[in-house]
Amino acid sequence: MAAAQPRMARGRRARQRDAVSPGGAPMQTTFDTFCQSLERSRLVPVEELNGLRQRWLQEATDASNARQFARWLVARQTLTEYQASLLLSGYANHFHLGPYQILDRIGRGRMAGVYKAKHHSGQVVAIKVLPPSQVANPQVMGRFRREARLARRLKHPNVVRTFQRGEADGLHYLVMEHLEGETFDDVLARRGKLPVPEAVRVVYQVLQGLQHIHERDMVHRDLKPANLMLVPGAEAGEPDSTLRSTVKILDIGLGRALFCEDGTGGEEVTQESVLNLTVKGDVLGTPAYQAPEQANDAHSADIRADIYSVGCILYQALTGQLPYPGKTAASQFIGHQMGNYKPVRALTPEVPEGLQAVVDRMLAKDPAQRFATPEQAAAALVPYLARGAEAAPAAPTDPQMNLYLNWLDQNAEDSEADGATPKPSRARKTAPMLPVAEVRRQLQQELVPSGPASNPAMPRSGPASNPSLPRPAPAPVPAPPPVQPLTRPEALLYVALGAGLVLVLEAIGWLVYRWLH
Numbered sequence: 001m002a003a004a005q006p007r008m009a010r011g012r013r014a015r016q017r018d019a020v021s022p023g024g025a026p027m028q029t030t031f032d033t034f035c036q037s038l039e040r041s042r043l044v045p046v047e048e049l050n051g052l053r054q055r056w057l058q059e060a061t062d063a064s065n066a067r068q069f070a071r072w073l074v075a076r077q078t079l080t081e082y083q084a085s086l087l088l089s090g091y092a093n094h095f096h097l098g099p100y101q102i103l104d105r106i107g108r109g110r111m112a113g114v115y116k117a118k119h120h121s122g123q124v125v126a127i128k129v130l131p132p133s134q135v136a137n138p139q140v141m142g143r144f145r146r147e148a149r150l151a152r153r154l155k156h157p158n159v160v161r162t163f164q165r166g167e168a169d170g171l172h173y174l175v176m177e178h179l180e181g182e183t184f185d186d187v188l189a190r191r192g193k194l195p196v197p198e199a200v201r202v203v204y205q206v207l208q209g210l211q212h213i214h215e216r217d218m219v220h221r222d223l224k225p226a227n228l229m230l231v232p233g234a235e236a237g238e239p240d241s242t243l244r245s246t247v248k249i250l251d252i253g254l255g256r257a258l259f260c261e262d263g264t265g266g267e268e269v270t271q272e273s274v275l276n277l278t279v280k281g282d283v284l285g286t287p288a289y290q291a292p293e294q295a296n297d298a299h300s301a302d303i304r305a306d307i308y309s310v311g312c313i314l315y316q317a318l319t320g321q322l323p324y325p326g327k328t329a330a331s332q333f334i335g336h337q338m339g340n341y342k343p344v345r346a347l348t349p350e351v352p353e354g355l356q357a358v359v360d361r362m363l364a365k366d367p368a369q370r371f372a373t374p375e376q377a378a379a380a381l382v383p384y385l386a387r388g389a390e391a392a393p394a395a396p397t398d399p400q401m402n403l404y405l406n407w408l409d410q411n412a413e414d415s416e417a418d419g420a421t422p423k424p425s426r427a428r429k430t431a432p433m434l435p436v437a438e439v440r441r442q443l444q445q446e447l448v449p450s451g452p453a454s455n456p457a458m459p460r461s462g463p464a465s466n467p468s469l470p471r472p473a474p475a476p477v478p479a480p481p482p483v484q485p486l487t488r489p490e491a492l493l494y495v496a497l498g499a500g501l502v503l504v505l506e507a508i509g510w511l512v513y514r515w516l517h
Contacts, residue, residue: 029088034066037092043083043101052078080104098168099407100127100175116178123404125163126178129171141172148174151252153216158209160229160248163408179248182233184313185225187242190234193320196351197386198242202228203314204385205247207378210310213252214303214374220252221301223309224289225316227251243386287329288322289313292336292365304367307377311362311370318355319347323363330502337365355384 029037039049056072057063070084079087082104083095095102100117106126113129134140144165151162151174161177184202187194194202206228213220220227230245287295291308294301315323319342324335335341341363344356358380364370371377 029066029090031064031066031069033090034069034087037087037090038079040092041083041087041095043095044078052076094169096168097127097129097171097173098166100125102127117175119404119407121403121407122400123398124178125404126176128174128176130173132171135170135172144172144174150216150218154213154218154252156209156212158205158247158249159212159252160250163404177248179229179231180233181229181231181245181248183226184228184230184247184317187230187234188225188316188320191240193348194242194317196318196355196384199314199317200355200381200384201386202230202242202247202317203310204378204381206249206310206313207307207374207381209247209249210303210306210374211378213249213306218252219301219303220249220306220309221294221298222251222286223249223306223313224286225313228313287332287336288324290333290336291367293367295333295336302367303373304370307362307370307374308364308367310374310377311359315341315344315359315363318344318351318359321347328506330506334499334502352384355381358384 035049035053038044039046044052052073056069060068060072062068067088070079070088073079074081074084080103083102086095097115097117099120101120102115102117103124104116106114106116113131115127115129116124117127118124130144134144148162148165152165155161160179162174163177164175166173166175193199206223210220210223227250229248229250230242231248232245234240289309289312291301291305294305294308312323322332323341324332324339326332326335344351344359345353358377361370361380362377371380
């Protein structure tokens with residue numbers, strides 16, 4: 001924690017300099033010009049602005065200094081630093097997006113279209129604005145509408161909330177829950193690894209949110225510590241612990257590349273990728289946390305690929321390193337496909353043997369050997385949760401949030417706004433997750449269901465048939481053509497060819513690097 005504070009302080013000072021001098025050069029804005037811009041911006045009612053101006057003229061030693069007046073308004077929380085910097089630069093428009101007032105810019109660099117905003121009810125939200133260059137592409141707009149509709153279906157304490165898709169002044173935007181905290185990636189970078197109760201508690205919450213995503217027939221495909229937000233984050237003067245934080249899963253469905261200024265996020269956007277509601281960088285995920293089958297065919301990867309990614313996160317939280325810590329994406333890919341990771345207990349002996357078995361099952365290379373659902377994986381972690389730390393602290397009732405949700409209900413988007421009538425939800429009718437106390441009780445009593453064990457990966461059967469009714473004769477089904485399995489020499493040949501290709505690519509990359517440097 002102590003090492004993180006200077007960086008935070010430097011960031012605040014840098015933002016203050018940017019607010020006072022946008023672009024690095026001081027702007028010569030007069031007091032009267034600043035007041036005129038502030039009035040046109042509609043950030044402050046005219047009557048309130050006149051009162052503030054008169055008070056400033058009476059109190060200030062240099063009343064004609066527009067920059068000091070702006071700092072005075074920021075200190076009174078009448079304006080934000082971001083708003084003041086734009087007004088001093090002569091910008092008086094685009095401070096409002098529909099019913100939202102823009103407070104600050106969250107995204108930096110290529111992700112410049114993410115803003116902190118406030119609804120007129122007082123609720124603070126995050127807004128992602130689709131770059132205008134993307135609006136002209138009907139395929140991208142179709143993807144934006146469809147994925148926004150899917151994201152709005154997710155309502156769970158461990159999943160970031162998407163509230164609304166809107167359009168104002170030709171700008172299309174998405175309104176999401178604004179979070180004040182830190183990513184799990186930040187926590188691991190600062191602490192290395194976590195005690196068993198903390199690591200298990202974080203992953204348990206991730207699995208609860210992932211179960212909700214699974215029940216909405218969705219797959220994340222890019223679970224990693226950077227996509228997990230802990231709210232609230234660690235605070236100065238407090239113990240550096242995650243036991244009071246709630247985990248929120250980020251970046252579900254809506255790809256980061258969609259909101260980049262060039263629309264690619266570093267990857268090529270093709271017609272096929274857009275029609276499949278994804279781009280290459282989104283579906284392939286991050287190599288360090290990628291399930292083996294996801295690299296081979298990302299579109300066929302199901303929720304068990306996400307469980308594998310969560311297993312990688314749990315392994316890292318317990319040991320302080322990745323299961324396959326290769327220095328290149330190619331070496332990590334080979335590790336996930338064919339490698340063997342070091343046992344958790346070999347790196348962290350205090351990890352219980354049972355927890356090692358849970359990690360091993362989550363990291364099984366064959367999806368059929370993993371837990372079939374996040375719910376099953378979460379139940380397996382229950383014995384290793386610290387008592388009293390199973391659930392995240394209940395969020396206090398927020399009157400502003402209630403007002404905002406009521407406003408959303410009253411101003412819900414029409415189905416026709418998305419260009420098509422929405423289909424009925426196909427949420428799986430799975431039983432709710434058992435309370436932790438009930439799971440512990442069942443484990444202590446060693447309750448084992450009678451009869452043959454069912455395969456959780458198979459589809460559920462329909463209603464039980466009535467034996468008194470005649471059964472129709474089944475229609476003949478043509479036998480599928482026999483599939484010839486690969487012989488061992490053929491399989492070894494393919495593996496050798498793949499490894500050789502990877503080595504050639506790495507050599508070419510090294511030669512290019514040496515040539516450029």
